[in-house]
Amino acid sequence: MIDPFLIKKSSTTYDAIVVGSGIAGGWVAKELCEKGLNVLMIERGRPVKHQQDYIGEGKAQWDMPHRGRVAQQLINDDHFVARKCYAFTDATKHFFANDREAAYQTAEGTHFDWIRGHQLGGRSLIWHRQSFRWSDYDFQENLIDGEGVDWPIRYKDIAPWYSHVEKFIGISGNKDNIATLPDSEFLPPFEMNALERHAQKQIAQKYKDRVLVQGRCAHLTEPTQFFLDQGRNKCMARNQCQRGCSFGAYFSTQSSTLPAAIKTGNLHIACHSVVHSVEYNNKTGRVDRVNVIDEQTLETREYKANMVFLCASTISTTQIMLNSISDAFPTGLANSSGALGHYLMDHIYNSSATGTFEGFEDDYYRGQRPTGPCVPRWVNLGKQKEKHSRGYFLRGNSLRESVSYGLNDASFGADFKAAMRKPGPWKFRFGASGEMQPKYENHIRLHPELKDKWGIPQVVIDARWGKNDLLMMEAMADACVEMLEAVGAVDIHRQITDAPPGLAIHEMGTARMGRDANSSVLNAWNQAHDIPNLFVTDGACMTSSAHQNPSLTYMALSARAANFAADKYRRGEL
Amino acid sequence: MTNELQSASRRAFLTSLTAGCATLLSPGLLAGDFQHIKRRLAAPLQAGQILTLAQMKALAAIADVIIPKTDTASASEVDVQGVIDDQLANAIDAAEAKHFIDVLDRFCLLTKADQGDAFENLSSAKQNTCMAALAKAKAPYKDLDSHFFTQLKSLVALSYYSSEEGGTRELVYDPIPGGYKGHFKLSENNNRAFSMFYF
Ligand SMILES: Cc1cc2nc3c(=O)[nH]c(=O)nc-3n(C[C@H](O)[C@H](O)[C@H](O)COP(=O)(O)OP(=O)(O)OC[C@H]3O[C@@H](n4cnc5c(N)ncnc54)[C@H](O)[C@@H]3O)c2cc1C
Numbered sequence: 001m002i003d004p005f006l007i008k009k010s011s012t013t014y015d016a017i018v019v020g021s022g023i024a025g026g027w028v029a030k031e032l033c034e035k036g037l038n039v040l041m042i043e044r045g046r047p048v049k050h051q052q053d054y055i056g057e058g059k060a061q062w063d064m065p066h067r068g069r070v071a072q073q074l075i076n077d078d079h080f081v082a083r084k085c086y087a088f089t090d091a092t093k094h095f096f097a098n099d100r101e102a103a104y105q106t107a108e109g110t111h112f113d114w115i116r117g118h119q120l121g122g123r124s125l126i127w128h129r130q131s132f133r134w135s136d137y138d139f140q141e142n143l144i145d146g147e148g149v150d151w152p153i154r155y156k157d158i159a160p161w162y163s164h165v166e167k168f169i170g171i172s173g174n175k176d177n178i179a180t181l182p183d184s185e186f187l188p189p190f191e192m193n194a195l196e197r198h199a200q201k202q203i204a205q206k207y208k209d210r211v212l213v214q215g216r217c218a219h220l221t222e223p224t225q226f227f228l229d230q231g232r233n234k235c236m237a238r239n240q241c242q243r244g245c246s247f248g249a250y251f252s253t254q255s256s257t258l259p260a261a262i263k264t265g266n267l268h269i270a271c272h273s274v275v276h277s278v279e280y281n282n283k284t285g286r287v288d289r290v291n292v293i294d295e296q297t298l299e300t301r302e303y304k305a306n307m308v309f310l311c312a313s314t315i316s317t318t319q320i321m322l323n324s325i326s327d328a329f330p331t332g333l334a335n336s337s338g339a340l341g342h343y344l345m346d347h348i349y350n351s352s353a354t355g356t357f358e359g360f361e362d363d364y365y366r367g368q369r370p371t372g373p374c375v376p377r378w379v380n381l382g383k384q385k386e387k388h389s390r391g392y393f394l395r396g397n398s399l400r401e402s403v404s405y406g407l408n409d410a411s412f413g414a415d416f417k418a419a420m421r422k423p424g425p426w427k428f429r430f431g432a433s434g435e436m437q438p439k440y441e442n443h444i445r446l447h448p449e450l451k452d453k454w455g456i457p458q459v460v461i462d463a464r465w466g467k468n469d470l471l472m473m474e475a476m477a478d479a480c481v482e483m484l485e486a487v488g489a490v491d492i493h494r495q496i497t498d499a500p501p502g503l504a505i506h507e508m509g510t511a512r513m514g515r516d517a518n519s520s521v522l523n524a525w526n527q528a529h530d531i532p533n534l535f536v537t538d539g540a541c542m543t544s545s546a547h548q549n550p551s552l553t554y555m556a557l558s559a560r561a562a563n564f565a566a567d568k569y570r571r572g573e574l
Numbered sequence: 575m576t577n578e579l580q581s582a583s584r585r586a587f588l589t590s591l592t593a594g595c596a597t598l599l600s601p602g603l604l605a606g607d608f609q610h611i612k613r614r615l616a617a618p619l620q621a622g623q624i625l626t627l628a629q630m631k632a633l634a635a636i637a638d639v640i641i642p643k644t645d646t647a648s649a650s651e652v653d654v655q656g657v658i659d660d661q662l663a664n665a666i667d668a669a670e671a672k673h674f675i676d677v678l679d680r681f682c683l684l685t686k687a688d689q690g691d692a693f694e695n696l697s698s699a700k701q702n703t704c705m706a707a708l709a710k711a712k713a714p715y716k717d718l719d720s721h722f723f724t725q726l727k728s729l730v731a732l733s734y735y736s737s738e739e740g741g742t743r744e745l746v747y748d749p750i751p752g753g754y755k756g757h758f759k760l761s762e763n764n765n766r767a768f769s770m771f772y773f
Contacts, residue, residue, distance in 0.1 A: 058749065061736040067657060067773045068736075069665035089771075191756030221753070237754040364760040366768075367751035402745065402767040403735045407728045410709035412640040413702065420735070421744060423760070423767035 002047055007268045009301055014040040015569065017290050017305035019275050022122025023551050024538040024558045025311035026257035031562035033266040040303055041267060044274040044295055045119035050254040054244025056091025064090050084503060085115045087126055087242040095119060095126045101453040107462035113502035114315060120271055121253040126242045129218040129250050130371060131171050131552040133162050133182040137381060138546035145389035148343060148438035149514040151543045152524035161556035169251040170227055173216030181376040188221045189214040194363035195398045195426050196373050199487035206486050209378040215371030218251035230259065237367025272296050274454045277324040278308055278333055286533045293454045307533035307565060307574060314539035315444055318510040319459045322446050334528035340521055342443040343512055344463050345545040347504035348434035350497045351473045353480035355489025357426040364400060364423060372397040375483060377547060388471035392434035392547045394480060400424050428489050432476030435547040437468050438509055463501050506550050508542035526561035533574055537561045622659030630655050632682050635694035639705045640730045646743045649734050657733035677722045688714040732772040745769035
């Protein structure tokens with residue numbers, strides 16, 4: 001379906017160029033195309049065709065080389081970072097970037113695992129699809145502890161755009177009416193299992209400020225005709241999403257935004273096109289060209305447009321901007337504020353606790369659900385009451401293991417084999433997701449000498465947890481234990497890992513939005529303060545990180561900015 | 575959409591998947607018919623990619639003590655030793671693999687010294703006695719790496735339950751559940767666990 005729209009060289013001046021085809025780029029392209037603009041999407045990776053190119057999908061483990069594990073040689077050569085991602089397997093490895101070719105550095109004494117997907121669709125193919133709205137608390141968090149600048153928008157500004165994207169992509173969840181986790185436009189939620197229903201009751205009885213609610217995710221639990229008409233089907237609960245889903249049951253660029261953009265006839269796609277830089281025209285005060293290096297041949301070419309949206313993902317977008325030097329912007333595109341590259345954030349995923357349950361022996365579940373229940377944020381609402389500022393929520397998961405529970409004891413033989421026919425005892429895990437403070441010192445810069453395979457200066461990532469983040473880790477681990485005790489778990493194991501930032505895979509900031517052009521890169525419409533026809537709508541734009549998974553917010557901001565830009569463009573104001 | 579429609583579109587979709595994607599499930603599995611899967615007889619033992627013929631023989635015998643033949647195949651019958659050899663050669667960190675093989679050799683030597691013959695030549699009762707001693711870190715295996723039994727058992731079990739026989743005949747294989755059911759009883763599943771991805 002995408003073949004007719006793929007281009008290589010072009011002398012056309014497009015209405016808009018969108019760099020990146022992931023979650024943000026897909027949304028911008030769809031909205032601009034639907035508004036009638038002639039759009040070029042530039043993607044560094046290969047085309048990935050829906051259904052056809054999901055080569056790991058549906059494979060049984062006995063049909064996979066090494067039973068689904070990735071060969072050590074390949075890991076050592078090309079995927080020494082990606083291997084740390086839980087979703088990296090033999091069935092998904094082709095959707096993870098080559099860490100050797102797309103090399104980056106970390107500053108001495110720091111570490112950052114940068115997990116990337118370099119193909120059409122980006123990480124929309126491999127994300128975990130947990131989708132939560134932010135609330136007004138989140139947009140005001142920087143004001144409370146004074147770290148970072150104030151967001152130039154509030155919940156009311158983004159709420160209609162959340163609705164806009166949710167109706168299109170499909171979010172499953174329950175209407176819970178919780179101030180810290182506003183409801184989306186929901187499809188029916190996934191069911192809770194017996195243990196979760198029990199836990200939900202226990203928490204309701206014991207706490208006034210806490211509840212257990214079902215997780216919310218971009219999966220079609222009961223697709224309406226609207227989704228079926230797009231060729232999208234009900235989630236089969238295989239939980240193999242990251243291999244690609246031919247049912248189109250989860251949101252990805254391929255299942256959702258790309259077909260919509262293509263349907264307009266206004267989209268062209270340049271794959272294998274690594275963006276090197278964006279050209280600023282001193283005379284017009286606008287950007288007008290994008291310089292590209294061919295991913296395969298290393299040849300250079302350029303594409304022209306009347307406006308540019310950067311959606312290459314947080315760090316890649318800022319890498320492009322830092323590499324786009326001109327007399328007007330000697331330290332990076334649209335960087336008159338000096339904020340470009342700074343205030344890098346991730347989520348704090350280090351704290352968790354796991355407990356076991358006795359009983360519920362005849363209770364089980366069928367299928368592997370792509371989400372799990374959560375306890376929405378209850379701490380520090382509106383003002384700091386804990387030792388740490390900001391907040392977190394707890395993501396839960398309850399299951400009965402198969403086989404793995406029987407590996408640590410001394411049993412073997414026919415009795416062991418007979419015992420393994422049954423699932424293990426119930427386990428419940430709470431893992432916390434906490435907000436990391438935006439700090440100037442957490443930043444990315446370009447290496448003065450080292451280049452990647454395409455001759456582009458490598459990024460140096462310089463980030464570490466701050467004092468508040470570490471305090472929050474302790475509090476979150478305590479909270480996980482407390483909640484497990486409250487629901488009746490035994491044999492509880494508390495854990496705080498020493499993982500550095502990166503592995504939550506929610507990198508944010510480095511070209512933040514703000515009210516003041518002196519301290520931020522983008523305005524309230526994701527438009528560069530310095531350059532009116534330049535927009536950034538991926539995670540680079542984030543002013544703070546909140547505690548919720550961010551991609552739904554990128555989608556809403558992308559759709560909002562694209563509609564703003566398209567309307568202005570149509571009126572000749574851009 | 576009604577349930578009927580949903581299942582009709584699911585069926586149609588599955589057909590298109592099998593037509594379109596070479597990677598997907600065999601028609602027998604799609605129809606839920608697992609009985610056609612015949613027990614695979616292991617080929618005669620040979621040296622592996624990293625293990626010698628002697629090590630493969632020992633491993634096959636050890637694996638059968640951990641997962642013996644019952645109404646389903648034993649571990650060696652589904653070539654667990656071949657899967658472990660492949661894991662050691664390709665998927666496990668080289669230093670860890672070397673350590674595992676060294677300890678396996680040591681186990682074999684200690685057994686021979688203690689029992690007068692190689693593990694694979696011992697009677698089933700003697701093999702069980704040796705394995706029980708290993709599991710509890712008793713003589714003659716007191717000084718062997720204390721993690722060895724768990725590593726061995728894990729590799730054997732995960733290789734077995736990730737095989738077609740283990741995954742579909744010992745456990746319930748449910749590749750396309752059709753949606754998630756949170757209200758579901760184990761007894762509805764013949765008191766069996768669903769098979770999972772183990773590696
Ligand atoms: C395993 C995993 C689980 C996750 N789970 C969740 C979750 O549950 N919820 C959630 O909200 N988020 C989750 N995320 C994060 C989510 O994937 C990202 O937030 C999201 O994909 C970001 O969208 P994006 O469009 O900015 O970037 P991407 O989706 O990464 O897309 C960027 C695109 O730009 C292209 N590109 C990059 N550089 C260039 C260049 N120089 N030139 C041309 N093209 C370029 C890339 O190839 C890519 O296609 C998860 C991520 C992973 C990997």
